[in-house]
Amino acid sequence: MPLSVVDLYRDILPKTNCGDCGFPTCMAFASMVVSEKHPIKNCPYLTEEVVNACEKELAEQYAAGKWLKRDMKEDALKWAKEKSASMDIEDLPDRIGGRLIEKDGKPALELPYFNEHIVIDADRITKKDGSELTRYEQVFIHIHMAQGGSVLPSGKWRSLVEIPNTVSKVKSMVDHVEKPLIQAFEGKTEALRGAALKIGGIDKHSDFPTSDVAILFTPLPRVPVMLMFWDGDDVDGFSAEAKLSFDETITQHLDIESIMFLSERLRELLCEYED
Numbered sequence: 203m204p205l206s207v208v209d210l211y212r213d214i215l216p217k218t219n220c221g222d223c224g225f226p227t228c229m230a231f232a233s234m235v236v237s238e239k240h241p242i243k244n245c246p247y248l249t250e251e252v253v254n255a256c257e258k259e260l261a262e263q264y265a266a267g268k269w270l271k272r273d274m275k276e277d278a279l280k281w282a283k284e285k286s287a288s289m290d291i292e293d294l295p296d297r298i299g300g301r302l303i304e305k306d307g308k309p310a311l312e313l314p315y316f317n318e319h320i321v322i323d324a325d326r327i328t329k330k331d332g333s334e335l336t337r338y339e340q341v342f343i344h345i346h347m348a349q350g351g352s353v354l355p356s357g358k359w360r361s362l363v364e365i366p367n368t369v370s371k372v373k374s375m376v377d378h379v380e381k382p383l384i385q386a387f388e389g390k391t392e393a394l395r396g397a398a399l400k401i402g403g404i405d406k407h408s409d410f411p412t413s414d415v416a417i418l419f420t421p422l423p424r425v426p427v428m429l430m431f432w433d434g435d436d437v438d439g440f441s442a443e444a445k446l447s448f449d450e451t452i453t454q455h456l457d458i459e460s461i462m463f464l465s466e467r468l469r470e471l472l473c474e475y476e477d
């Protein structure tokens with residue numbers, strides 16, 4: 203019989219809330235076992251017989267996906283792949299840039315991606331050296347393949363809040379991109395500039411002299427992104443600020459979720475390349 207959180211708590215766990223499993227309560231532990239496959243044997247107060255019986259039940263419900271927290275990345279990738287499934291590789295250079303190459307006797311697209319290249323064939327997307335992209339990278343590239351119009355960037359920059367229907371994502375942009383960049387690079391603008399150049403950014407400070415750092419990235423040929431950074435100043439009482447801006451045409455190439463995934467990937471790369 204499947205084990206729900208309540209079943210585990212009510213019928214199996216000691217209900218002493220001792221915390222020895224690493225969770226503050228037996229209910230919290232039960233929830234993690236059922237929804238995130240946390241090992242039930244981590245409660246040291248269960249007999250081997252009880253653990254074995256529970257593991258058998260849990261294995262069956264995990265296999266059926268019952269009560270499991272959904273794997274959002276996998277779901278997103280599946281959805282994105284479905285969206286791009288009908289596109290023809292040979293149409294892609296006109297719509298999203300890059301060039302056609304031959305891979306294993308079939309057409310593939312070689313597409314510039316930050317400071318490297320990726321290869322898109324009918325089955326998969328990899329870096330040119332064959333290494334894997336993260337699932338979120340694959341999601342926004344699939345969406346770009348499905349949605350990417352042939353529109354070229356106009357050179358008019360928009361912050362996320364100026365792009366229609368992005369209200370729900372503005373806080374995510376602050377929490378997952380801008381604040382982490384400030385934490386990583388406040389007082390270290392040279393390190394930010396250095397990391398940005400290493401991932402293919404171009405210094406645009408002369409175009410935006412009021413910022414301390416202004417870098418143009420081209421993560422995908424038709425999707426430019428501008429990062430501006432103002433360092434904090436204790437004397438004048440200014441806090442550091444980081445802002446991403448996007449070409450006004452971006453929604454012709456990516457949906458809002460993909461804009462977030464791309465922005466988070468940019469933040470990850472900058473932090474990885476920090477000296």
Ligand code: SF4
Pocket residue numbers: 215216217218219220221222223224225226227228229231244245246247
């Ligand atoms: S170790 Fe066991 S008894 Fe203690 S809080 Fe965790 S689940 Fe409850």
